[in-house]
Amino acid sequence: MVVISNILTVTTDYFMMARSPIESETTITELMIPAFANFGGKIHGGHLLSMMDKVAYACATKHSGLYCVTVSVDNVDFLQPVEVGDLVSMFGRINYVGRSSMVVGIKVVAENVKDRHVKHTNTSYFTMVAKNEDGKVEEVPELLLETKNEVRRFIEAIVRKYMKQNFSREMKDVKKEFNIDHELKKLKNERCIIQLK
Ligand SMILES: CC(C)(COP(=O)(O)OP(=O)(O)OC[C@H]1O[C@@H](n2cnc3c(N)ncnc32)[C@H](O)[C@@H]1OP(=O)(O)O)[C@@H](O)C(=O)NCCC(=O)NCCS
Numbered sequence: 564m565v566v567i568s569n570i571l572t573v574t575t576d577y578f579m580m581a582r583s584p585i586e587s588e589t590t591i592t593e594l595m596i597p598a599f600a601n602f603g604g605k606i607h608g609g610h611l612l613s614m615m616d617k618v619a620y621a622c623a624t625k626h627s628g629l630y631c632v633t634v635s636v637d638n639v640d641f642l643q644p645v646e647v648g649d650l651v652s653m654f655g656r657i658n659y660v661g662r663s664s665m666v667v668g669i670k671v672v673a674e675n676v677k678d679r680h681v682k683h684t685n686t687s688y689f690t691m692v693a694k695n696e697d698g699k700v701e702e703v704p705e706l707l708l709e710t711k712n713e714v715r716r717f718i719e720a721i722v723r724k725y726m727k728q729n730f731s732r733e734m735k736d737v738k739k740e741f742n743i744d745h746e747l748k749k750l751k752n753e754r755c756i757i758q759l760k
Pocket of ligand 1: 632633634635660661662663664665690692700
């Protein structure tokens with residue numbers, strides 16, 4: 564019995580040991596085929612989002628050893644289109660760890676395999692939360708920061724978290740204080756026609 568309980572303690576400790584971002588780094592590379600294209604002949608943003616979600620899941624699950632769900636996605640701005648025939652690579656690594664949440668930073672690059680030109684299309688941040696077998700949120704191991712860049716990414720994630728909380732609060736206030744007569748004046752220079760019935 565004693566031996567079993569020791570093994571259990573060691574196993575639990577191992578799973579909660581701090582891990583560095585390198586330990587869970589994940590890369591997915593895929594060739595963009597015509598089936599992934601939109602009507603304009605470029606790659607669907609939705610296809611790229613789905614790939615990013617997979618990288619985020621793999622990264623968060625490697626770090627936590629638990630099933631993880633996507634809670635939030637920040638900064639998905641596709642700065643340049645991805646073409647059919649491009650080789651797309653997504654590099655994911657854990658930037659930040661809370662109690663049960665992890666922020667996975669994902670850098671997306673597309674390489675033209677004919678002329679070898681590489682373009683950085685976007686960097687996005689997926690917040691993933693770990694769950695246990697009962698579907699309840701579960702604590703994850705701390706992040707071991709070993710380089711200045713890892714510290715910078717961790718701090719930037721904290722800043723984004725606070726900015727997002729402030730944004731949510733301000734949006735709530737905007738909704739609460741909404742006064743149509745006052746707000747209509749703000750639409751003077753907007754491209755809309757108001758025909759209230
Ligand atoms: C995310 C979810 C687990 C939060 O549940 P909850 O009961 O509110 O739990 P908590 O308040 O303890 O939040 C858990 C963590 O999520 C984080 N979180 C919650 N909402 C968030 C948001 N909008 N953005 C970023 N993080 C968020 C919290 O900060 C907390 O992090 P921490 O433990 O590191 O401090 C729950 O809403 C859920 O299961 N959502 C569905 C997720 C899913 O199925 N996604 C797949 C796509 S459909």
